[in-house]
Amino acid sequence: MNKVEITVDGGYKPSEVKVKVGEPVKLVFNRISDKGCLDQLNIPALNVKQQDLPLNEPQEFELDTSKAGEVDFACGMNMFKGKVVIE
Template identity: 40%
Template sequence: MDTTEIAVLTGGIVLIALVLWYFLGERQAVAATDTGGVQEVDITVHGGYSPSVVTVRQGRPVRLNFFRDETSSCSEQVILGDFGIARDLPAHQTTAVEFTPDRAGEFTWTCGMNMLRGKLIVQPA
């Protein structure tokens, strides 16, 4: 193998790693608190959730604003099973999901088909 082949191989490996990170890496957000004390995060639904990881504080109201920017049947619903929440997400509209997490930990939200996933990290009060 000569220098050119090694450079091309190395460049290809780096590009593959960047593409995987961009499309499969987690996007994180910490909830911003509004004047009423509600922790609020805007989440775009388009082939997945962006951000896919949201951090909030325990015992404070949370509002997750899901904007569904697609018509795929997989993303028609969002389910936060640990909190007993299931909401339909109309296409090209924002749907607010409001609740108050009563316990700390990591909780998953999914689409109705359990293919798209997000994570809610609840930090202790």
């Protein structure tokens, strides 16, 4: 299982990630600062809604990479955005 780390620090770093179709991937969101309004996470495609991201406690989400496409994610208020491109 490949882990794709996304650091949450006043935004998503990186805000765009590419993975391969069929590659087993876990998204790991690690919030390291209180900047912005990024303490909650939405990943609609994974039914993740208003999920809390505790500071410095990486949260893992298994990604379905069986089909090409894009998986969007955003903060709890849908202000900060990012995406995973499956290709």
